[in-house]
Amino acid sequence: MCCGKNKYSANIRVYLIPFLILYTIKIYIRWELEILIEKKNALSLDEQDVLKDFRKEFFLPHDKMYMDGNSLGLLSKRAERTLLDSLEDWKTLGIDGWMNGNHPWFTLSEKIGEELSELIGALPDEVMAASSTTVNLHQLVSSFYKPEGKKTKILADELTFPSDIYALQSQLLIKGYNPEDHLIQVASSDGMTLSEEDIISQMTDEVALILLPSVLYRSGQLLDMKRLAKEAHARSIVIGFDLCHSIGAVPHRLSEWGVDFAFWCNYKYLNGGPGSVAGLYVNNRHFGKRPGLAGWFGSDKNTQFDMEHTFVPASSAGAYQIGTPHVLSTAPLIGSLEIFKEAGIERIRAKSLQLTRFLMELVQQELLEFGFVIGNPDEDSRRGGHVALQHKEAARICKSLKELGVIPDFRAPDVIRLAPAALYTSFADVYETVNVLKRIMQEKHYEKYENTREVIA
Numbered sequence: 132m133c134c135g136k137n138k139y140s141a142n143i144r145v146y147l148i149p150f151l152i153l154y155t156i157k158i159y160i161r162w163e164l165e166i167l168i169e170k171k172n173a174l175s176l177d178e179q180d181v182l183k184d185f186r187k188e189f190f191l192p193h194d195k196m197y198m199d200g201n202s203l204g205l206l207s208k209r210a211e212r213t214l215l216d217s218l219e220d221w222k223t224l225g226i227d228g229w230m231n232g233n234h235p236w237f238t239l240s241e242k243i244g245e246e247l248s249e250l251i252g253a254l255p256d257e258v259m260a261a262s263s264t265t266v267n268l269h270q271l272v273s274s275f276y277k278p279e280g281k282k283t284k285i286l287a288d289e290l291t292f293p294s295d296i297y298a299l300q301s302q303l304l305i306k307g308y309n310p311e312d313h314l315i316q317v318a319s320s321d322g323m324t325l326s327e328e329d330i331i332s333q334m335t336d337e338v339a340l341i342l343l344p345s346v347l348y349r350s351g352q353l354l355d356m357k358r359l360a361k362e363a364h365a366r367s368i369v370i371g372f373d374l375c376h377s378i379g380a381v382p383h384r385l386s387e388w389g390v391d392f393a394f395w396c397n398y399k400y401l402n403g404g405p406g407s408v409a410g411l412y413v414n415n416r417h418f419g420k421r422p423g424l425a426g427w428f429g430s431d432k433n434t435q436f437d438m439e440h441t442f443v444p445a446s447s448a449g450a451y452q453i454g455t456p457h458v459l460s461t462a463p464l465i466g467s468l469e470i471f472k473e474a475g476i477e478r479i480r481a482k483s484l485q486l487t488r489f490l491m492e493l494v495q496q497e498l499l500e501f502g503f504v505i506g507n508p509d510e511d512s513r514r515g516g517h518v519a520l521q522h523k524e525a526a527r528i529c530k531s532l533k534e535l536g537v538i539p540d541f542r543a544p545d546v547i548r549l550a551p552a553a554l555y556t557s558f559a560d561v562y563e564t565v566n567v568l569k570r571i572m573q574e575k576h577y578e579k580y581e582n583t584r585e586v587i588a
């Protein structure tokens with residue numbers, strides 16, 4: 132009797148221990164299998180990818196998964212070549228590079244404008260490569276913000292990029308208005324996305340101009356530009372978009388939608404290089420007007436060198452250029468945009484959606500248990516080119532990712548932006564990224580860092 136209990140626990144040990152061992156092995160095998168299936172899946176998606184050959188054209192950081200193409204796109208061999216061509220022109224031709232170079236500098240901005248026009252669905256002369264993003268924003272708002280009578284306010288949103296808000300505040304101050312009551316910023320209900328309904332409901336008869344992002348830089352939400360332009364025009368309000376996070380990732384139909392103006396940077400998805408010259412679009416119904424900030428490169432090209440003091444604006448978006456083009460910061464775009472033309476923006480969008488969908492599926496399968504939340508909208512029609520993963524430890528998870536070979540982007544307070552670029556990111560990279568994230572969470576690898584951001588994050 133005394134030994135019954137012992138015998139019983141001995142039995143338990145005999146059965147339980149092998150059972151536990153087998154169960155653990157089974158879980159492990161299943162986990163490995165799932166992961167292996169996903170890896171196979173990634174490899175076969177890469178195999179079928181119609182854009183796969185473009186990856187070879189880029190300088191990819193060695194042994195790293197580059198998931199930051201929406202902050203600074205990578206250098207391509209063609210962009211390197213066209214930059215070196217322009218340097219060679221300078222070296223061998225001096226001032227004659229303006230007219231006789233490989234890519235004559237005098238008409239370079241117009242030429243790039245034509246190439247860019249296909250990416251945003253505009254006419255070739257509605258687009259120009261010029262200045263920087265924020266300078267173009269100042270240029271366009273100073274041209275299109277015409278307060279009159281009751282219509283004196285500017286409508287923007289509370290989630291937009293800070294530079295856009297600073298510029299709008301300056302433009303209001305220049306015209307003598309107080310941004311406190313003249314800049315309306317549509318609120319977000321969840322801190323990540325905006326509702327088109329809310330925006331439209333704020334298009335009152337006091338609003339003179341609307342400026343919105345096409346894709347929100349943090350959450351990756353793609354706004355319905357067509358609908359917003361239609362609603363704005365129905366109320367006689369001028370509307371412009373900041374395309375920084377959509378150009379090169381999403382097709383646009385700006386002319387067809389009748390959008391008044393737009394601007395963007397060319398160093399994100401378009402891979403034009405750090406500080407690359409930016410872009411602007413003006414609908415042709417506005418041609419012939421004097422731009423807010425006139426400069427001699429906005430002149431009609433045939434009369435520019437007459438050196439008269441009467442400004443004759445170019446009868447195209449070229450009027451919105453200001454000074455001498457930044458040739459060496461434009462030249463990489465010649466090569467880069469050749470690639471976009473060959474790949475085609477529709478195919479780029481299709482692959483981009485497939486990459487981000489694959490990423491979201493892997494996150495759902497592997498990472499939700501660790502407290503990640505997908506912060507971007509789920510529908511294809513409402514997302515741009517990146518996935519926004521929210522996590523309260525985001526800042527230090529990003530530091531771990533960098534140490535372990537994945538280059539992400541952190542946006543305060545809690546967003547890890549992952550942007551697989553269709554031209555050079557593979558499905559295997561996406562798979563590997565999720566694998567690394569999972570390891571970081573299982574091993575609590577991030578705990579060795581502080582949860583604060585770096586200077587550039």
Ligand SMILES: *Cc1c(COP(=O)(O)O)cnc(C)c1O
Nearest residue numbers: 263264265292294348373375396
């Ligand atoms: C990157 C970005 C900018 C950058 O402006 P710069 O003048 O090129 O520094 C502006 N707006 C948005 C939405 C951006 O994402």
